[in-house]
Amino acid sequence: MGMKVAVAGATGAVGREILKTLAERDFPVSEVVALASARSVGTELSYGDRTVLKVQSLERFDFKGTSIALFSPGAAISAVQAPRAAAAGCLVIDNTSQFRMEPDVPLVVPEVNPQALRRGAKRGIIANPNCSTIQMVLALKPLHDLARIRRVVVATYQSVSGAGKEGMDELFNQTRAIYVNDATTPEQFTKPIAFNCIPHIDRFMDDGATKEEWKMAVETRKILDPDIAVVATCVRVPVFIGHAEAVHVEFEVPITVEQATEVLRDAPGVQLVDKREDGGYVTPAEAAGEDAVFVSRLRADPTVPHGLAFWCVADNLRKGAALNAVQIAELAVAQGLLEGR
Incomplete structure (x- = not known):
């Protein structure tokens, strides 16, 4: 028997990928509702090969009778609308940063900590981790089970799609402008992103780290082990996905x-x-459109007593966001978390 499923933030890059992933994985739906801001109402989105969805207003939508809502509308909007959906009996899987570190909201990567999911049953909100955290903990989990991790040092090279469609448009427009010798002004990023790297994602915090770097540390500890020390340097690079x-x-x-x-x-x-x-490793361009987290360049790190180093890549819109959210929904169904809601 199918369920009524809502996708909030459906017109964004992650929202569109969620719709695509639900259809590809044949998630058991009776109805899919696409929700977004008032300015997007009436926009047509595809679901599967034939179905066309007309976007409805998230703010006005009545969630009563909706089984699952997959949210990706931005943290400030989720802060208001996700609890409203949960209060109507809907299980919310939120892709924003709004609820991730709240103690009664589980932060879930199904292959890593599926047992955490039940902790969100009462409140009705499950958090999807940060895209960079997801791919890293997926690779770390089997290693941690084998030898217990003490410390992680990570440098990320994050594509512009992490900043949404606007970030992708800015890279495209700046790249084109360089070839035709046009001037451009950065809008989505703090400096030009075309043919450049920017060591700044999200806002700066008091200790000099950015919030993206902080997220990777605290989320890894919440998902995997509170005793793991993590230091990250997060860099935006001129890659689309x-x-x-x-x-x-x-x-x-x-x-x-x-x-x-x-x-x-x-x-x-x-x-x-x-x-x-030569070429015996996976690059971001090769990972785009794929579900897996790819690990390459595995080798010993001789600078510490028991150390390893590796390279990992993943499609941040799929496993880093949409796929993980849909897998959480699948796990919730399998664990019976929708019963009685």
Whole structure:
């Protein structure tokens, strides 16, 4: 029996990907409702091969009778609309940063901490982690189970789609302007992004870290282990889709490259592509449109007693956002969390 499912923020890059993912994975729906701001009402969006959805107003929508709502409208809007949907009996899976660190809201990556999902049943809100956190913890989980992680040092190379359609448009327009010698003014980013790298994502915090870097640290601890130390440097790069990360991990006990290779090869959601030859690794462009988190360049880190280093890439709109949200919905159904709501 199908369920009524709502997608809030449906006209954005992640919202469109959620609609696409629901259809691709044949999620059991009886009706899909696309929701967005008032200015998008009436916009037509595709769902599957034939269905066309007309966008309705998120602010005015009555969530009564809706089983699941997948939210990606921005944190400020989720802060108001997600609790309203949950109060109407809808299970909300929120892709924004609004609820991630609230103690009664689970932060879930289904392959990593599926047991956490039930903690959100009472409040009716489940949080989807930050895109960069998702791909990193998916690769870290089997390693942590094997040798227990003490510390992670990570540098991210994050595509402009992490800033939405507007970020992608800015990269396109700036790139074109350079070739025709036109002047442009950055709007979505603090400096020109075309042919450039910007070590600044989200706002600066008092300690000099950006909020994106803070998110990676606190979310990893909430999802995986509160004792793991994480330091991140998050960089925006001129790539349309696909985040990459250079990860250095220090373990509490010895771990070999061969042991890590074995567990990563069998890890759910992970694909190990690690040939020590030209092109024997995966790049963001190759990960775009794929569901997996790809791990490459696995090697020992000789600068710490028990260390490994690796490179991982993933499509930030899919596993980093839409796919993970839909997998949470699938897990909620499998665990019976919708019963009695």
